[in-house]
Amino acid sequence: EVQLVESGGGLVQPGRSLRLSCTASGFTFGDYAMSWFRQAPGKGLEWVGFIRSKAYGGTTGYAASVKGRFTISRDDSKSIAYLQMNSLKTEDTAVHYCTRGPYGGAAWFDPWGQGTLVTVSS
């Protein structure tokens, strides 16, 4: 079964850092791009960033709201994608989801993990 499990969320003070992990199973992790999205409480979905597979350079892209503060990386040997979040702000409070994709010329995203809640508050 293809599965993604996020971990690392929690309560953190403004200005501090947190690292989220997305552990994959059931597929060849290194063959796929991986993306992060988030959803503030009671709000809609927002793209955070993504990382291409090593075959496509492993390059990254980020939303303007997190660029310079967040970094996405991957460890293909462990099938884990990471979201390093620095200089956290209260507006970063959200459930953070990882997903496989965008995939190939179809640009689909599947599956989505269950998400991990990050709460930024003093």
Place this chain on the structure above:
Amino acid sequence: DIVMTQTPLSSPVTLGQPASISCRSSQSLVHSDGNTYLSWLQQRPGQPPRLLIYKISNRFSGVPDRFSGSGAGTDFTLKITRVEAEDVGVYYCMQVTQFPWTFGQGTKVDIK
């Protein structure tokens, strides 16, 4: 940024009846490669999003055929032919044609 506008924002539907959601983008979603990267996602209460449709009209694996997508350019539609109880949730359109990737506000579908 491309702004995605969904209508309606709320859609109470009778079981067995159809539902339709519109999604309009502020600019064309046709990519330079000729593809249109418009997807539809479903989010059931308390669940993560789930992919339904990609590239306007392609149903993802395991998605019931009562779901269909159509449209072109800047106007897109998700249709449910006969709403079932398990279809209750929020539906989002999403574009990945241009960075930053953006979503519609979401349309809440519930049962009358």
